[in-house]
Amino acid sequence: MSAVSSPQRRRRYGRTATRTAILLAIGGYFLVPLFAMLEFSTRGKGGTRTPDAWLAIADDPNLVEAILNTLGIAALTVLGMLLLLVPTMAWVMLRVPRMRRVVEFLCVLPLAIPAIVLVVGIAPVYRVLNGLFGGSILTLAFVDVILVLPFAYRAIDGGLRSVDVVTLSDAARSLGASWPRVMGQIIVPNIRGGILSASVLAVALVLGEFTISSLLSYDTLQVVINLLGKRNAFTSVAVSLAALIFGFVLLYVIARFAPGSQVRGRAAEEGE
Amino acid sequence: MSDPLTPTAGGAAAGRTGVAVQMVDMHRSYGPVHALDGLSIEIAPGELVALLGPSGCGKTTALRALAGLDELDSGRILVDGRDMTSVPANRRDMGMVFQAYSLFPNMTARDNVAYGLRLRGMDARARQQRADEMLELVGLVGQAGRYPHQMSGGQQQRVALARALAIRPQVLLLDEPLSALDAKVRRQLREEIRRIQIMVGITALFVTHDQEEALAVGDRVGVMSAGRLEQIAPPAELYDRPRTRFVAEFVGLTNRLAGEARDGGAEVLGTRVPLLTGSATSGRVTALVRPESVRLTLEPGADAHVVAVSFLGAMCRVQVALASGGLVVAQMAAADAAGLAPGVAVRVTVLPAPVFAVTDSPG
Numbered sequence: 020m021s022a023v024s025s026p027q028r029r030r031r032y033g034r035t036a037t038r039t040a041i042l043l044a045i046g047g048y049f050l051v052p053l054f055a056m057l058e059f060s061t062r063g064k065g066g067t068r069t070p071d072a073w074l075a076i077a078d079d080p081n082l083v084e085a086i087l088n089t090l091g092i093a094a095l096t097v098l099g100m101l102l103l104l105v106p107t108m109a110w111v112m113l114r115v116p117r118m119r120r121v122v123e124f125l126c127v128l129p130l131a132i133p134a135i136v137l138v139v140g141i142a143p144v145y146r147v148l149n150g151l152f153g154g155s156i157l158t159l160a161f162v163d164v165i166l167v168l169p170f171a172y173r174a175i176d177g178g179l180r181s182v183d184v185v186t187l188s189d190a191a192r193s194l195g196a197s198w199p200r201v202m203g204q205i206i207v208p209n210i211r212g213g214i215l216s217a218s219v220l221a222v223a224l225v226l227g228e229f230t231i232s233s234l235l236s237y238d239t240l241q242v243v244i245n246l247l248g249k250r251n252a253f254t255s256v257a258v259s260l261a262a263l264i265f266g267f268v269l270l271y272v273i274a275r276f277a278p279g280s281q282v283r284g285r286a287a288e289e290g291e
Numbered sequence: 292m293s294d295p296l297t298p299t300a301g302g303a304a305a306g307r308t309g310v311a312v313q314m315v316d317m318h319r320s321y322g323p324v325h326a327l328d329g330l331s332i333e334i335a336p337g338e339l340v341a342l343l344g345p346s347g348c349g350k351t352t353a354l355r356a357l358a359g360l361d362e363l364d365s366g367r368i369l370v371d372g373r374d375m376t377s378v379p380a381n382r383r384d385m386g387m388v389f390q391a392y393s394l395f396p397n398m399t400a401r402d403n404v405a406y407g408l409r410l411r412g413m414d415a416r417a418r419q420q421r422a423d424e425m426l427e428l429v430g431l432v433g434q435a436g437r438y439p440h441q442m443s444g445g446q447q448q449r450v451a452l453a454r455a456l457a458i459r460p461q462v463l464l465l466d467e468p469l470s471a472l473d474a475k476v477r478r479q480l481r482e483e484i485r486r487i488q489i490m491v492g493i494t495a496l497f498v499t500h501d502q503e504e505a506l507a508v509g510d511r512v513g514v515m516s517a518g519r520l521e522q523i524a525p526p527a528e529l530y531d532r533p534r535t536r537f538v539a540e541f542v543g544l545t546n547r548l549a550g551e552a553r554d555g556g557a558e559v560l561g562t563r564v565p566l567l568t569g570s571a572t573s574g575r576v577t578a579l580v581r582p583e584s585v586r587l588t589l590e591p592g593a594d595a596h597v598v599a600v601s602f603l604g605a606m607c608r609v610q611v612a613l614a615s616g617g618l619v620v621a622q623m624a625a626a627d628a629a630g631l632a633p634g635v636a637v638r639v640t641v642l643p644a645p646v647f648a649v650t651d652s653p654g
Contacts, residue, residue, distance in 0.1 A: 182396060183391050183392075183393070186389050186391045186392075186393045187393060187395060189358075189360050189380075189387070189389065189393070190387065190389060190393040190394075190395070190451075190454075191395070191406070192359075192360065192379075192380040192381045193358055193359075193360070193380055193381075193383075193385060193386065193387040193455075193464075194381075194386075194406055194407035194410060194454070194455075194458060195381045195382070195384075195407055195410040195411060195458065196381055196406075196410055197381055200410065204406075205395055208397040209395070209396055209397050
């Protein structure tokens, strides 16, 4: 409409151009390495393109086993992290808020401890775990839960702070809800965003974790990719790219189709 | 127990259906702070008691103790004769409306109202019907499918009230439910809360720091200070016959006027006024006089003069400077304030209504 004056229009175009430039710069920063990986993993002889490296993923039984094991560890890590952190943090916030700093300190601690120190400390524990679980690779979930604590704590803490957990739980209690119901029907549904973020971070960490798995001699995805890279760099890069794409897809699916986003979407549609 | 949501014929006066509540010698300390210091209150069936007091006086602690959300160090809570002191909050059968918006964000208004019924195992159809009835009671029948973030603050508190009443609680607890709302909505909603409480006949405890609100909604108003109950009485009695200095100064506006007390009365601005029980009874005193007990007469040459006139609608509030240097506030019908303007000379007298007197110097 002509009511928009040209200085205003120039400012608007300027803002749009700045946003586009920032988006392109950030997009390029992320996408160029991915395209480079794709380009490398599809190189054939004489400058041709071939999907051989990608098809080889399914033909390598060690790789398939490592992928399945890593996904299993990721699932157990998410489960363990949520079972440990969500009730603990909610309880601390509701009943013993003075302990918040202590819990936060404990959760952030793994960031300050080098992986090798963690392994040295955890090794005796793993001797016991191996006795109990027969040396299963899935026991790596125990140490991965510890590694993911600093990131998951922040995500869940953000979720808990985004709603008035104390008042909501008081309201639910006064209506007759037991503590497990308060947790399951009131707190968890209202901090879904934080829980989903923590879960995505946990999966991303497990998919990328190499040092501790390698030091504890477990063949997770990253360890196998590393070994594979020594004999077939193309398949190694293809698997790495596939893992990254899997992480992105998982993030998108969770953000797009999580129950919380559906409620918000429906609410927005029903609004004025 | 009869259904507290069945409207009673004639409201509170006829056939109340609520239960009696007794809070006996309640003590609660947080470190060195005594939030409750021997508080005892009895609430009659179907009565609404408003607990009034400054921030930190313990009124919310008392309400939360009654709800079971805070534990007592000592004391007892009896509801309908049954000792509830150790009963957990989720088994106390009390409906509560909170100061902060407390609707569950993941549920619609209807689901919020039906939540307590769901916990009680009511089937889906019956609880939806009941939730809709309750929303109708609070005037929100068209908002059942809305989420809390789609409603105004006033609407959310109405839904919270409907949710608290839906479970047919024995006692309704209101913890400053109007403090987050703007003035107009506050007035509307407090009248609505009172209307519904009388219609339902439920026993209620209403906590507020707003004295106008407390005096407007309460059958009786309890004034608290430092964890203790200073006085509990019907609003008019509390206002006209305060029993302690704190109540006299906290409830309503007061002028602090110098006087001479003797023989159960005091001489204040040339008028002999009777003294209320608990007052200082002899010597120089400070009388706490309500603005509406101050009379102003236009008198050229008088030694007091008007400083300011505030128009309050039907009423006017007039500030007058005395010859002694003190200020007096008078309140009168707007029609009686004709001719009063800054600088006008007036004679100041007080009505011979009972006043509370203390022994310190006038402010």
